[in-house]
Amino acid sequence: MSSYFDRRAEPAPATQPFAAGTRSDVIVVGAGYTGLSAALSLAEAGTEVTVIDARHVGWGASGRAWGQVAASAKFMPAQVEADFPPDVAARINAAGAGAPDLVFGLVEKHGMECDVVRSGNLIAAHVPSREAGLARTVADLARRGYPVELLEGAACREVIGSPRYRVALHDRRGGSLNPLAYARGLARAAIAAGARIHEGVAVTGLRREQRDWVVATGSGEVRAGAVLLATNAFTSSRLFPGIGEEVFPVRAYQLVSEPLTAEQLATVLPARQSLNDTRKLFSGIRVWPDGRLQIGVDGPPFDMAGQAFLRAGSRRIEMTYPQLKGLRWQEGWGGWVDMTSDEYPRLHALAPGLWSGYGFSGRGIAIGTVMGRDLAAFALGRPQDAVHPVTPLRPKVYHAIHRQLIGALVMWYRLHDAVSDARFPRLGEQASPARATH
Numbered sequence: 080m081s082s083y084f085d086r087r088a089e090p091a092p093a094t095q096p097f098a099a100g101t102r103s104d105v106i107v108v109g110a111g112y113t114g115l116s117a118a119l120s121l122a123e124a125g126t127e128v129t130v131i132d133a134r135h136v137g138w139g140a141s142g143r144a145w146g147q148v149a150a151s152a153k154f155m156p157a158q159v160e161a162d163f164p165p166d167v168a169a170r171i172n173a174a175g176a177g178a179p180d181l182v183f184g185l186v187e188k189h190g191m192e193c194d195v196v197r198s199g200n201l202i203a204a205h206v207p208s209r210e211a212g213l214a215r216t217v218a219d220l221a222r223r224g225y226p227v228e229l230l231e232g233a234a235c236r237e238v239i240g241s242p243r244y245r246v247a248l249h250d251r252r253g254g255s256l257n258p259l260a261y262a263r264g265l266a267r268a269a270i271a272a273g274a275r276i277h278e279g280v281a282v283t284g285l286r287r288e289q290r291d292w293v294v295a296t297g298s299g300e301v302r303a304g305a306v307l308l309a310t311n312a313f314t315s316s317r318l319f320p321g322i323g324e325e326v327f328p329v330r331a332y333q334l335v336s337e338p339l340t341a342e343q344l345a346t347v348l349p350a351r352q353s354l355n356d357t358r359k360l361f362s363g364i365r366v367w368p369d370g371r372l373q374i375g376v377d378g379p380p381f382d383m384a385g386q387a388f389l390r391a392g393s394r395r396i397e398m399t400y401p402q403l404k405g406l407r408w409q410e411g412w413g414g415w416v417d418m419t420s421d422e423y424p425r426l427h428a429l430a431p432g433l434w435s436g437y438g439f440s441g442r443g444i445a446i447g448t449v450m451g452r453d454l455a456a457f458a459l460g461r462p463q464d465a466v467h468p469v470t471p472l473r474p475k476v477y478h479a480i481h482r483q484l485i486g487a488l489v490m491w492y493r494l495h496d497a498v499s500d501a502r503f504p505r506l507g508e509q510a511s512p513a514r515a516t517h
């Protein structure tokens with residue numbers, strides 16, 4: 080969990096001590112966005128719901144994210160249409176488009192103090208060869224009626240405040256927030272609606288007894304009519320055979336800086352959009368309401384105690400924002416991202432009364448909130464309300480060597496990004512591309 084987020088968030092809500100031998104309608108395992116969104120929906124529907132987390136609310140990725148709330152998961156609508164049948168693609172795309180409204184709507188409805196900034200998200204082309212693709216994406220999203228625009232040349236430079244880029248997509252639907260504050264806000268809202276949350280209790284096993292699920296923990300057993308697994312990168316086959324072999328946990332890192340000066344704040348992302356670019360690894364940059372910069376940065380991909388690569392973070396910032404040369408980092412942290420083989424989330428109906436939802440591949444703030452609602456819809460007997468398709472569990476035979484495979488990929492991506500940065504350090508100072516290439 081990030082202590083910077085913690086300092087800026089409202090205190091965690093009081094949760095209840097665990098008592099063995101109780102029964103609930105539904106038990107949710109995991110108190111991140113997915114589990115808490117499920118619990119909120121269930122409690123609001125009058126269901127007796129208990130959330131159990133091995134650590135505490137927001138301890139997982141939900142308390143460590145970069146904080147961008149984007150419309151859509153990893154893929155743009157046209158790609159989703161290519162990958163799914165038309166009815167499923169339409170549901171996923173509609174939910175993605177509305178996901179920022181869902182998140183910011185919950186923030187507003189429940190009065191969460193989350194440092195919300197809603198001026199949109201930017202994706203910039205880091206090499207000339209990605210510029211036409213961004214233009215095509217903007218044209219496609221605009222055709223669908225979404226508030227997106229292509230920024231080129233001086234407009235791009237001004238919005239980003241950098242000589243690095245000359246073409247960017249601006250999607251006005253998205254924004255950013257304090258990730259931990261949002262998790263705590265969901266927890267507070269769920270508790271107010273009647274949910275129970277137990278922290279510091281690890282679920283160690285599940286078994287079916289008559290019509291109930293018996294949930295074993297280190298502190299004794301509890302029962303429920305249904306169980307929802309919202310365990311993200313920590314998903315383990317100890318809870319259901321094969322489930323841990325479908326998710327590939329990869330470590331991602333964040334750095335937050337000392338406050339920028341007033342002059343710097345006037346030029347760096349002056350309207351406070353969050354910025355990504357088209358590179359392979361970690362490109363996120365945002366400015367917080369207190370004037371600090373937060374970036375996503377490379378680091379050891381599998382080391383629980385690994386530290387962000389500080390020098391790589393500084394190099395990237397100095398290249399993107401020469402006016403920030405010498406910026407000092409105040410804090411860094413890492414978290415596990417739950418990658419899937421195709422970067423689409425997974426919703427499984429594992430057994431009667433047992434569902435799981437995970438695999439957001441680094442885009443879970445909004446989509447995890449949607450997935451939580453989906454899980455709740457199944458537990459409530461309303462599967463028709465779910466957005467994500469139920470797919471069969473497909474453990475990956477190569478899971479045992481995923482660190483070697485992903486490690487090699489990360490090396491290739493690092494090289495790829497380094498070559499791009501060396502070749503095109505200041506694209507923004509070159510003439511804008513001809514629109515005819517779009």
Ligand SMILES: Cc1cc2nc3c(=O)[nH]c(=O)nc-3n(C[C@H](O)[C@H](O)[C@H](O)COP(=O)(O)OP(=O)(O)OC[C@H]3O[C@@H](n4cnc5c(N)ncnc54)[C@H](O)[C@@H]3O)c2cc1C
Nearest residue numbers: 109111112113133139140141145146147282311414443444
């Ligand atoms: C560094 C980083 C940056 C990111 N940036 C962004 C971003 O900008 N935008 C975005 O949309 N997404 C981002 N993500 C992804 C996003 O944070 C996740 O997709 C999202 O938080 C997943 O939420 P979750 O509830 O599914 O899982 P988590 O928040 O990881 O929660 C899972 C919980 O399950 C609990 N648990 C696991 N196993 C057990 C068990 N056996 N018993 C009891 N409890 C258990 C854990 O303790 C944990 O609290 C980022 C992720 C990381 C790591």
